Amino acid sequence: MARTLLVGADLWRSFQRERGVVSAVQGCSFKISAGENIAIMGPSGCGKTTLLNLIAGLDIPSSGQVEWPGLGSSDTLRPERIGVVFQSANLMPALTAVENVKLPILLGNGCEAHARALTALATFGVELLAPKLPEQLSGGQAERIAVARAIVTDPELIVADEPTGQLDQAGAAILVDRLLAWGRQTGSAIVVATHDERVAAKMNRIWRMRHGKFESMDERPACTGAG
Numbered sequence: 001m002a003r004t005l006l007v008g009a010d011l012w013r014s015f016q017r018e019r020g021v022v023s024a025v026q027g028c029s030f031k032i033s034a035g036e037n038i039a040i041m042g043p044s045g046c047g048k049t050t051l052l053n054l055i056a057g058l059d060i061p062s063s064g065q066v067e068w069p070g071l072g073s074s075d076t077l078r079p080e081r082i083g084v085v086f087q088s089a090n091l092m093p094a095l096t097a098v099e100n101v102k103l104p105i106l107l108g109n110g111c112e113a114h115a116r117a118l119t120a121l122a123t124f125g126v127e128l129l130a131p132k133l134p135e136q137l138s139g140g141q142a143e144r145i146a147v148a149r150a151i152v153t154d155p156e157l158i159v160a161d162e163p164t165g166q167l168d169q170a171g172a173a174i175l176v177d178r179l180l181a182w183g184r185q186t187g188s189a190i191v192v193a194t195h196d197e198r199v200a201a202k203m204n205r206i207w208r209m210r211h212g213k214f215e216s217m218d219e220r221p222a223c224t225g226a227g
């Protein structure tokens with residue numbers, strides 16, 4: 001049986017706003033195991049980003065518990081155990097593409113950072129963009145580099161927030177196929193928030209959210225794999 005990486009138990013996350021409290025995540029419970037790939041879908045504002053932040057240990061639930069039995073504690077998760085792809089790439093503007101990808105390894109005191117960063121860029125077919133600054137990149141190129149940055153430390157879990165939002169259909173399919181191929185090779189789990197049914201159809205499981213809750217969790221896509 002696959003190793004359990006993460007368990008969320010009755011997670012709630014509420015935000016205090018001027019007009020009252022918004023409960024972005026409302027009682028979500030789940031488990032993520034090694035090698036799984038999961039799409040989180042649902043309308044804008046249903047809580048996908050908030051849930052991803054809890055999964056990645058970037059945010060703390062208002063109540064409930066998230067634990068990473070296969071990965072460690074929340075202060076040691078990133079960048080080595082969990083790789084994060086933020087919405088809209090979030091590259092550091094003053095650093096070139098290859099420097100952006102190197103960054104998580106340097107933070108983790110790794111060696112051979114440049115070679116590993118180039119390998120990660122090549123995984124997504126963007127190694128020729130290594131010397132470019134973010135301002136010289138298209139949105140889709142920046143997204144590919146952001147995903148390369150997330151895998152460069154060989155994490156056991158990737159959490160990606162709409163990683164293909166700037167790509168056309170063909171570009172999105174290639175990026176996701178390459179990410180899933182990397183996941184199969186390394187045994188890593190991949191969790192992707194997406195509005196794109198074609199992207200979701202490539203995953204093993206789909207979790208559908210509405211108003212902060214799971215509507216369905218174990219839905220199997222009609223077609224799976226790298227097709």
Ligand SMILES: Nc1ncnc2c1ncn2[C@@H]1O[C@H](COP(=O)(O)OP(=O)(O)OP(=O)(O)O)[C@@H](O)[C@H]1O
Binds near residue numbers: 023043044050051
């Ligand atoms: N830091 C915050 N402060 C206040 N409200 C927040 C905060 N973060 C999220 N919210 C609210 O929580 C709800 C869920 O937001 P979230 O970004 O998780 O949704 P989403 O499903 O990821 O949306 P999208 O698909 O548009 O990215 C929304 O009503 C949002 O306005």
